[in-house]
Amino acid sequence: MKRVGILISGRGSNMVSLLDAMDRGDIQARCAVVVSNVYGAPGLSVAEERGVPTFVVDHRQSSTRKDHDNKVLRILVEHGVQIVCLAGYMRILSPMFVKAFEGRLLNIHPSLLPSFPGLHVQQKAIDHGARFSGCTVHFVDDQVDHGCIFLQAVVPILPGDDEVALSKRILDYEHRIYPTALKLLCEEKAILRDGKVHLSLDDEEYRHLLADFICPAEDP
Numbered sequence: 398m399k400r401v402g403i404l405i406s407g408r409g410s411n412m413v414s415l416l417d418a419m420d421r422g423d424i425q426a427r428c429a430v431v432v433s434n435v436y437g438a439p440g441l442s443v444a445e446e447r448g449v450p451t452f453v454v455d456h457r458q459s460s461t462r463k464d465h466d467n468k469v470l471r472i473l474v475e476h477g478v479q480i481v482c483l484a485g486y487m488r489i490l491s492p493m494f495v496k497a498f499e500g501r502l503l504n505i506h507p508s509l510l511p512s513f514p515g516l517h518v519q520q521k522a523i524d525h526g527a528r529f530s531g532c533t534v535h536f537v538d539d540q541v542d543h544g545c546i547f548l549q550a551v552v553p554i555l556p557g558d559d560e561v562a563l564s565k566r567i568l569d570y571e572h573r574i575y576p577t578a579l580k581l582l583c584e585e586k587a588i589l590r591d592g593k594v595h596l597s598l599d600d601e602e603y604r605h606l607l608a609d610f611i612c613p614a615e616d617p
């Protein structure tokens with residue numbers, strides 16, 4: 398059983414999708430701790446209700462990024478965390494933190510990276526007239542929404558879509574790819590090596606994996 402730490406800043410729906418998958422036994426891991434940089438982040442109470450230890454490390458109480466990240470790192474180490482999942486964690490991480498969890502630090506982002514890093518990316522995709530968007534699980538480096546791509550899901554942009562509608566369609570697929578990525582990492586079927594994510598899957602498994610992550614454009 399791997400020990401996973403989840404970092405959140407907000408509502409924590411991706412955190413819940415990971416907790417659900419671990420609780421169901423789909424992933425051979427358990428969540429050892431949830432840490433937020435925001436007091437009252439809605440996801441914290443959800444984690445507490447599920448019996449997961451939670452901590453808040455308010456970034457405003459640290460003078461440097463490194464100092465803040467050191468406090469978070471200490472909590473993760475104290476809880477024996479081996480893998481860290483960022484789930485709506487609105488902080489850039491210091492190189493020190495990234496290095497400490499190299500190859501074991503994941504993020505999810507609601508676009509097909511490297512297109513549209515940053516914020517309000519669903520609206521940006523609509524504004525650019527993109528036909529497809531989606532979501533990406535990637536290994537984290539010290540740049541924003543950057544790092545080796547691990548898994549992606551493709552989601553169509555439909556006539557009349559606004560930011561809310563597209564965000565909802567993408568979020569549904571976020572909740573599918575993030576647990577899948579964590580499972581692959583825990584099973585050591587995904588390894589970050591030489592700047593690429595190597596998946597130990599045969600051709601058929603790989604095709605199935607991708608087929609699951611294409612959202613149809615027609616009505617269900």
Ligand code: GRF
Pocket residue numbers: 407408409410411412484485486505506507568571
């Ligand atoms: C998600 O869209 C995620 O991709 C992005 O921030 C949002 C967090 O949502 N990084 P939630 O807190 O997981 O519900």
